Amino acid sequence: MITIDRKRLAQRLSQEEKRFVDGHPRSRELFERARKSLLGGVPMNWMVRWAGNYPVFVAEGKGPHITDVDGLRYLDLCLGDTGAMTGHAPGPAVEAVAERMRRGTTFMLPTEDALWVGEELQRRFGLPYWQMALTATDANRFAIRLAREITRRPLILVYNWCYHGSVDETFITLKDGKAVARRHNIGPPVDPAVTTRVIEFNDLAALETALAPRDVACVLAEPAMTNIGIIHPDPGYLDALRDITRRTGTLLIIDETHTICAGPGGYTKEHGLKPDMLTLGKPIASGVPAAVYGVSEELAGRIQDHASIEDSDSGGIGGTLAGNALSIAAMKATLQSVLTREAYDMTIPLAQRFTEGVEGVIRDTGLPWHVTRLGCRAEYWFCPRPPRNGSEADATADADLDRYMHLCALNRGILMTPFHNMALIAPGTTAADIDRHTAVFRDSVEGLLGRA
Secondary structure: OOOOOHHHHHHHHHHHHHHHHHHOHHHHHHHHHHOOOOHHHOOOHHHHHOOOOOOOOEEEEEEOEEEEOOOOEEEEOOOHHHOOOOOEOOHHHHHHHHHHHHHOOOOOOOOOHHHHHHHHHHHHHOOOEEEEEOOHHHHHHHHHHHHHHHHOOOEEEEEOOOOOOOOHHHOEEEEOOEEEEOOOOOOOOOOHHHHEEEEOOOOHHHHHHHHOOOOEEEEEEOOOEOEOEOEOOOOOHHHHHHHHHHHOOOEEEEEOOOHHHHOOOHHHHHHOOOOOEEEEOHHHHOOOOOEEEEEOHHHHHHHHHHOOHHHOOOOOOOOOOOOOHHHHHHHHHHHHHOOOHHHHHHHHHHHHHHHHHHHHHHHHHOOOOEEEEEOOEEEEEOOOOOOOOHHHHHOOOOHHHHHHHHHHHHHOOEEOOOOOOEEEOOOOOOHHHHHHHHHHHHHHHHHHOOOO
């Protein structure tokens, strides 16, 4: 089995770091200036996670490409970690946003566009009633609060190494079989073990045990895990999840924020899932802050039974800007003209091409790696077989190897998702773009193995 020479990896990484610094002087200048006014030199702390010695500062983006302040152009396979999945500045969304800006953006009152969006969400996902939020984090928070209110149960259940935005209760993991706060969980207001049960994905016995006491209000789950890497459900697992939640009176919330890459109706539509609630954020408004959550007919009735108009402004759900006219106009344009079946018919085959290209390099070099794909999203792993759960996925982590591969791509004009080795394909990407990534991937691997 081929192994990585760690000394050679360190040498190659050092060379790539120098190449980055030499090629990005303007970004370095702006970063040094930003450190005097922005905590950590960035407007949001996770922006320091990129592979370079400092973040690349962006000048503009169009379609599947961005240009930085040094004038360098990149094929963007990160796409705002799904927020720009539709490509940057898609024409219909740009026009709708500009027109809405001219006519006012937020009123605390509905616009007619909201009806179109609600009806389109019904058609795509099969759930009849919808509400708006600004982020998937908020949509998940609101869904959890509704689940607790309706069921009168205190706990939620999530999967080990899940990610559902910055929802406090979900920053939990398993350590030696015990539920504990995840590492780097900053100042949790409550120990998540008090509010949350956590189990491994694809473990039906653990699911049965966790829900048996009937004190769990909801399971919050991606239908395929994505943020620790793409982990597909075992055959029949999601059907069993639905059966067990129904039998135990537990609500099932499906988070489609990343798995919308599976198709225009997400994994839910592609695989005929029947959740009680569904949440979705990021790409639904072409990068304008917006999110939605939908509920089933039966659940809508239960929510109405618990509703109080007098408490609607202080019940912990919503916000002054939620459902604002600008976000809804962007959602309408995106759903109508951008995030369409025609777009997926272009991007999914390109993701398959990406997968086949990387697989070919892995096969030719003999490395014990593999590639996984979900719709128009693909990812390579530093392990020979696909992990089945979060613990197995976390065990494959290799920060230095990640950084080397990402920096090699960045220095050659390809932007990968910084948190893992994932590529997302936007409309406008070409076969030549994908083949360019394959060539860069091959050169990076062969250089690491001393074959270049």
